Amino acid sequence: MYPEKGSDIIQPLFPWIGGKQALYRMIIDRFPSDYRERKYVEVFGGGASVLLNKDRSVREAINDRNSNLVNLYRMVRERPLELQDRLRYVLNSREDFDTIKRRLAQGHNKDPVKWAADFFQLIKQSYGGGGTSFGGSPRSMRAAFPIIDAVAERLQYVVIENMDFERFIKNQDGPGTLFYLDPPYVLTEDYYGKLFGPPDHFRLADLLMEAQGLWLLSYNYCDTVVALYSVPGIYIEKVERINNLAQRYDPGAVYEEVFISNYDTSIVLPDQISLTGYAPVERNFIWK
Ligand SMILES: C[S@@+](CC[C@H](N)C(=O)[O-])C[C@H]1O[C@@H](n2cnc3c(N)ncnc32)[C@H](O)[C@@H]1O
Structure with missing residues (x-):
């Protein structure tokens, strides 16, 4: 269903950081169809697999608190x-x-x-x-x-920042912004020794509820996350993906994840239109 890796797709420097390589196509397919005309802002950059695999947007910025990574x-x-x-x-x-x-x-x-x-x-x-x-x-x-x-080529026109997400979101927010956020997951918060705990998850939710721009967030599926975002106007979709690391001892193991957004991701993108008309896009929304 999704295109295989091709010359237009840039392999991240670290495909395994955040494990998002397998998921990037699903994420990009959920972007609003005008995302190329919006300012694209990736708040928790990590391996940058989404930015590197999406089409360019008019303006782009990526951030991570890890100064080793940003340098x-x-x-x-x-x-x-x-x-x-x-x-x-x-x-x-x-x-x-x-x-x-x-x-x-x-x-x-x-x-x-x-x-x-x-x-x-x-x-x-x-x-x-x-x-x-x-x-x-x-x-x-x-x-x-x-x-x-x-x-190097792909990053030429990308703003690269090294700050806490709160300051970055406030700096970048506006009606024409699309945020993609992939925060450390709940209960797996230790990234290179820096903790991302409950106050950070709450702080992030509060900020997003106030944001003027559109945003798409990926998280692990858990009660804390679902409770935090079960708010009118917000969409929560549950998805599964193969857990590659666990296959050796638990064949068929999957990660349960959620995509959370403040817009309807089931609205089809132009490149998903089939010859027979609009292809219906099924989303497993557990809250909307
Ligand atoms: C799940 S990873 C992102 C993975 C990335 N989307 C990918 O595809 O590789 C989360 C990232 O958030 C960064 N981070 C942790 N706390 C942060 C904070 N308070 N502000 C900004 N970035 C933070 C970590 O350094 C880590 O790189």
Whole structure:
């Protein structure tokens, strides 16, 4: 049903961060049909898989509180060749991994290219991309160079910010804005050691209820999230996707997730019109 990866689709630098790679098509299909004419704002950037796979919008901005990640995106965009030079000869060794992990923990930011290379190496060589333990599997840095080039090109006109979501949303909000938000999920809030707890989930809901722009939010399906957003004018759709990590010990395991929006995502997009007329779009809304 969805197009396979093709030359127009940019692979994220870290396809596994946030695990959204499998979901990006579903998310983009739920954007309002005029999303290219809106300012597109991605609040919790992470691996940026949605931004990198969607068509360009007139204005675009991406944010993440993780300064390691944001510095990396900035270096990919501004100094991709220097970054590749730094990565060209790194060793895939536990000793090297532990050294860069220590350097990053000490917060080195005097040389932004070196900082970006360290973080890229750490994520690439760690188990599951978690940045904590050495993965021990072969990873080619050079294989990532074409991706770095493609991402550099795609980010040229994208504003990249490094702030808490509240300030970013307030800065970017307006009637012509489309926000896509993929916050840390409830009960899986520990991202690189920074907690995203209940007050943050409530703070986010309060902000979104006041927003002037359109917004689409993806979350894990749980009572807290459903209760928080079961509000008039809001749509909650339940979806399932394969849990790839669990397949080895639990075949068929799925993640239950929700898409929450302040507009009706079942309104068909022009590219979903079939020869026989409008293709009906079924959405499993559990609240609207
Ligand atoms: C679920 S991930 C996003 C995944 C991303 N959509 C993707 O496709 O890879 C959540 C991101 O939110 C960021 N984050 C956590 N707390 C934040 C905050 N208070 N403000 C902004 N970003 C935050 C984390 O650093 C993490 O990268």
